[in-house]
Amino acid sequence: MAAVSLRLGDLVWGKLGRYPPWPGKIVNPPKDLKKPRGKKCFFVKFFGTEDHAWIKVEQLKPYHPHKEEMIKINKGKRFQQAVDAVEEFLRKTKGKDQASSHNSSEEKNRRNSSEERGKQSAGEEKRKASLSEGKLKKGTGEGKKRVSSVSSERGSKSPLKRTQDQSPRKRGRPPKDEKDLTIPESSTVKRVMTGTVAGFKWPPSVSEPVKDSDPHFHHFLLSQTEKPTVCYQAITKKLKVCEEETGSTSIQAADSTAVNGSITPTDKKIGFLGLGLMGSGIVSNLLKMGHTVTVWNRTAEKCDLFIQEGARLGRTPAEVVSTCDITFACVSDPKAAKDLVLGPSGVLQGIRPGKCYVDMSTVDADTVTELAQVIVSRGGRFLEAPVSGNQQLSNDGMLVILAAGDRGLYEDCSSCFQAMGKTSFFLGEVGNAAKMMLIVNMVQGSFMATIAEGLTLAQVTGQSQQTLLDILNQGQLASIFLDQKCQNILQGNFKPDFYLKYIQKDLRLAIALGDSVNHPTPMAAAANEVYKRAKALDQSDNDMSAVYRAYIH
Numbered sequence: 137m138a139a140v141s142l143r144l145g146d147l148v149w150g151k152l153g154r155y156p157p158w159p160g161k162i163v164n165p166p167k168d169l170k171k172p173r174g175k176k177c178f179f180v181k182f183f184g185t186e187d188h189a190w191i192k193v194e195q196l197k198p199y200h201p202h203k204e205e206m207i208k209i210n211k212g213k214r215f216q217q218a219v220d221a222v223e224e225f226l227r228k229t230k231g232k233d234q235a236s237s238h239n240s241s242e243e244k245n246r247r248n249s250s251e252e253r254g255k256q257s258a259g260e261e262k263r264k265a266s267l268s269e270g271k272l273k274k275g276t277g278e279g280k281k282r283v284s285s286v287s288s289e290r291g292s293k294s295p296l297k298r299t300q301d302q303s304p305r306k307r308g309r310p311p312k313d314e315k316d317l318t319i320p321e322s323s324t325v326k327r328v329m330t331g332t333v334a335g336f337k338w339p340p341s342v343s344e345p346v347k348d349s350d351p352h353f354h355h356f357l358l359s360q361t362e363k364p365t366v367c368y369q370a371i372t373k374k375l376k377v378c379e380e381e382t383g384s385t386s387i388q389a390a391d392s393t394a395v396n397g398s399i400t401p402t403d404k405k406i407g408f409l410g411l412g413l414m415g416s417g418i419v420s421n422l423l424k425m426g427h428t429v430t431v432w433n434r435t436a437e438k439c440d441l442f443i444q445e446g447a448r449l450g451r452t453p454a455e456v457v458s459t460c461d462i463t464f465a466c467v468s469d470p471k472a473a474k475d476l477v478l479g480p481s482g483v484l485q486g487i488r489p490g491k492c493y494v495d496m497s498t499v500d501a502d503t504v505t506e507l508a509q510v511i512v513s514r515g516g517r518f519l520e521a522p523v524s525g526n527q528q529l530s531n532d533g534m535l536v537i538l539a540a541g542d543r544g545l546y547e548d549c550s551s552c553f554q555a556m557g558k559t560s561f562f563l564g565e566v567g568n569a570a571k572m573m574l575i576v577n578m579v580q581g582s583f584m585a586t587i588a589e590g591l592t593l594a595q596v597t598g599q600s601q602q603t604l605l606d607i608l609n610q611g612q613l614a615s616i617f618l619d620q621k622c623q624n625i626l627q628g629n630f631k632p633d634f635y636l637k638y639i640q641k642d643l644r645l646a647i648a649l650g651d652s653v654n655h656p657t658p659m660a661a662a663a664n665e666v667y668k669r670a671k672a673l674d675q676s677d678n679d680m681s682a683v684y685r686a687y688i689h
Contacts, residue, residue, distance in 0.1 A: 142162060142178060142193065142196060142198070143162065144162055144163070144164065145161065145162060145163075146161070146162045146198065146199075147159065147160070147161050147198070147199035147200070147222065147226075148160055148161070148162060148178075148180060148196045148197060148198060148199055149196065149197040149198075149199060149202050149206055150180045150182065150189065150191040150195060150196050151191070151195035151196075156206075156209070156210045156215065157197065157202075157206055157210070158182050158183075158185075158187075158215070158218060159182065159183045159184075159199060159206075159218050159219060159221075159222045160180040160181055160182040160183060160187075160191075161180065161181055161183070161225075162178045162179070162180055163179060163180070163181045164179065165179035165188075165190075171190065172190050176192070176193045177190045177191055177192045177193060178190070178191055178193065178196065179191075180196070182218070183218045183219075183221040183222050183225070184214060184215075184217045184218030184219075184220075184221045185214075185218065199222065203219075207219065399425045399426075399551055399554050399555055400551060401425050401426040401427045401428075401551050401555075402427065402462075402548070402549075402550070402551045402552065404460075404461035404462055404548065405428050405430065405459065405460040405461045405462075406422060406427050406428060406429045406430070406460060406461070406462055406463075406464070406552060407429070407430045407431075407432070407450065407456035407457060407459070407460035407462070407463035407464065408422070408429055408430070408431050408432075408456075408463070408464045408465070408466075409431075409432050409433070409453050409456060409463065409464070409465040409466070409467070409476060409483070410433060410434075410465055410466040410467045410476075410497075411431060411433040411438040411439065411442070412466065412467070412468065413526075413527040413530065413632065413633075413634075413635070414466050414496075414523060414525070414527065414530045414535075415433075415466040415496075415530075416438070416442075416530070416531075417527060417529075417530030417531040417532075417533075417556075418464070418466065418496075418523075418530055418535070418556045419431060419442055419447065420442070420445065420531065421531075421533040421555045421556050422552060422555050422556065423442065423445050423446055423447060424555070425551070425554075425555035427551070427552065427555065428448075429442070429446075429447045429448070430447065430448040430449070430450045430456050430459060430460055431443075431447045431448070431449065431450065431456075432449075432450040432451070432452065432453055432455075432456050452481035453465075453476055453477075453481060453482050453483045453486065454481045454482060454483065454484075454485035454486035455481075455486065456486065457483050457485075457486030457487060457491055457493065458486035458488070458491075461491070461492060462492040462493075462494060462545070462548065462549065462552070463483065463486075463491075463492065463493050463494070464494045464495075464496055464521075464552070465483070465493070465494070465495050465496060465497065466496040466497055466523075467497045468497070468638065468641075469497070469499065469638075469641055470497075470499040470500055470503040470645075472497070473495060473497045473499050473503055473504075473507065474503065474506070474507070477493075477507050477510065477511070478510070483511075484510055484511070484514065487511055487514040487515070487516040488514065488515060488516070489514075489515030489516070490515065490516075490517070491515075491516045491517070492516065492517045492518075492519070492542075492545050492548065493507075493511050493516055493517070493518055493519075494518075494519045494520075494521050494545070494549060495507060495518075495519075495520050495521070495522075496520075496521050496522055496523055496537075497522065498522045498570075498573050498574070498577065498638070498642055499522075499570055499645070500570055500574070500645045500648065500649065501567035501568075501570040501571050501649070502567075503570075504520045504566060504567060504569075504570045505566055505567050508520070508541060508566045517542045517544070517545045518541050518542055518545070518566065519539055519540070519541040519542050519545045519546055519549065520539065520540050520541050520566055520567075520569045520570060521537050521538065521539040521540075521546075521549070521553075521560075521569065522537075522538055522569055522570065522573040523535040523536065523537050523538070523556075523557065524536040524537075524538065524573065524576050524577075525557075526633040526634045527632070527633045527634070528633060530556070533555060533556055533557065533558070534557065534558045535556055535557035535558070536557060536558065536559050536560070536561075537553050537556070537557045537559070537560035537561070538560075538561050538563060538569040538572050538573050538576075539553075539560060539561065539562050539563065539569055540562065540563045540564055540565060540566055540567065540568040540569035540570075541565070541566045541569075543562065546560075546562050571649060573642075574642055574645050574646040574649055575646060575649075577639060577642035577643070577646065578642065578643055578646035578647075578657070578660045580617070580639070581639040581640070581642060581643045581660070581663055581664075581667065581680065582643075582659050582660055582663040583617075584621060584639070584663075584680050584681065584683060585662075585663040585666045585667065585683055586663075587618065587621055587622060587625075587681075588625065588666075588681070588683050588684040588686070588687055589666075589687060590604065591604065591605075591622065591625055591626075591684065592684065592687040592688060601622075601625075601626060602626060605618075605619070605622045605623075605626070608622070620633075621679075621680075621681040624679060624681040625681055625684045630675070630678035630679045630681060630682040631678075631679060632677060632678055632679045633679050633680075634679060634680050635676070635677060635678075635679070635680070636667065636670055636671065636675050636676055636677075636678055636679060636680045636682050636683060637671060637676035637677065638680075639667065639680040640664065640667035640668060640670075640671060643660050643663060643664040643667060644664060646660055647660050647661055647664060666683055666686050666687075667680075667683055667686070669686040670682060670683045670685055670686040673685055673686060673689055
């Protein structure tokens with residue numbers, strides 16, 4: 137097929153990873169956004185979404201020639217909204233072009249009319265001058281002689297001089313020639329500003345860095361969820377490409393929305409093992425979005441609520457895996473993760489070729505690598521996908537998912553990740569997600585310990601803890617996390633949103649990760665000791681903010 141020439145401002149269909157072709161427009165990228173190396177590509181802004189992407193030329197098709205074809209193969213509500221947005225854009229652009237053309241015609245008519253009036257005015261001036269001369273000639277002979285002399289002098293003047301004398305400018309008006317020159321220029325600028333390049337007003341973008349561990353996958357994707365944010369404020373995301381030292385880039389999955397059922401659930405059967413603080417919220421959102429889910433939990437009573445919501449009950453992990461296409465698991469620590477897979481009636485016994493297993497537990501890289509090996513050795517497919525968040529974010533479907541392993545399985549989990557989270561990142565080979573998750577939680581745990589330390593120091597020095605919180609909330613450290621955890625401490629409410637024992641476990645694993653590469657982690661080590669003291673004070677099953685009690689006892 138002959139290559140189609142595309143240029144800035146063209147409307148196109150762009151193939152965006154695992155998503156169907158989507159309507160968009162070729163636009164200029166932000167100044168600080170570098171073009172990916174390799175094949176030729178364009179920066180495309182997609183209609184009906186907050187998505188932006190570098191798209192290879194071979195993944196782009198002109199909008200109009202392929203419109204009917206694309207509408208036939210894509211039936212989703214969100215897709216139709218995107219097409220409607222394109223048509224609205226085209227109507228507005230056409231209307232502005234017509235208005236501009238109409239204005240140009242009117243201006244031409246005004247210009248012609250103005251010139252005609254100018255000619256009439258010049259003729260009138262000439263007629264008046266002739267009448268005046270006639271009157272003077274009727275005077276005395278001396279008068280006739282004087283008039284004759286004056287007339288002779290007037291006749292000697294050049295036509296140009298006479299035209300200038302009779303010009304309206306002599307009366308203080310702007311010259312018509314200058315006026316006529318400025319109008320077409322203004323009209324041209326107006327057409328450019330309202331044309332295909334700048335005609336569509338895009339909504340404010342809220343996006344975040346997108347990376348891809350596959351060096352052959354060069355598109356850069358930014359999106360924003362439309363899910364209700366409840367009490368969580370939208371965080372402005374910056375348009376930026378981040379590349380790691382390995383030269384690989386990680387890719388963020390497109391965010392989606394659960395509003396109005398616009399997530400199309402996969403037709404694959406989903407299994408879920410582990411209904412703790414995080415797992416419960418995840419399963420609830422999978423069911424709400426129409427997924428077929430089979431659940432299992434070590435304490436069977438926890439399954440009852442989800443059975444009432446439409447879930448099916450699995451008697452053992454092996455049974456869930458054998459009856460489902462993709463099975464997710466979310467348990468507490470490395471030992472629990474291994475027992476779930478390798479223990480009696482465990483996951484491994486249900487694995488056969490084609491079965492998929494996704495471990496969402498926060499564990500170390502060695503554990504997840506071992507699990508991946510045994511799953512793949514049985515012909516299964518493996519993905520690690522630990523989540524960043526807490527119970528509230530899990531309930532709201534606003535988790536951040538860090539995935540690594542089988543790229544195809546990651547794409548197969550698309551609708552599930554959209555139901556449970558606001559963003560997902562694919563980070564490459566197995567172990568990368570585990571490492572990244574431990575680093576994220578190391579930062580979070582250390583920050584929590586510092587907050588507790590600051591509040592207790594304020595108290596013992598006679599400062600108001602509430603005033604300290606108010607000051608922090610007005611500064612650069614202001615965040616939902618800071619405010620919520622400080623409120624927990626000030627109110628003495630340590631109901632678990634993220635168990636203290638689990639953040640201490642993550643700190644311990646992060647320190648071990650640092651040791652494995654001979655990298656110092658003194659801040660994490662200090663924070664870990666404070667959490668260990670809090671555990672000794674029987675705070676393990678309280679929220680991580682209960683680390684505050686380690687400072688006051």
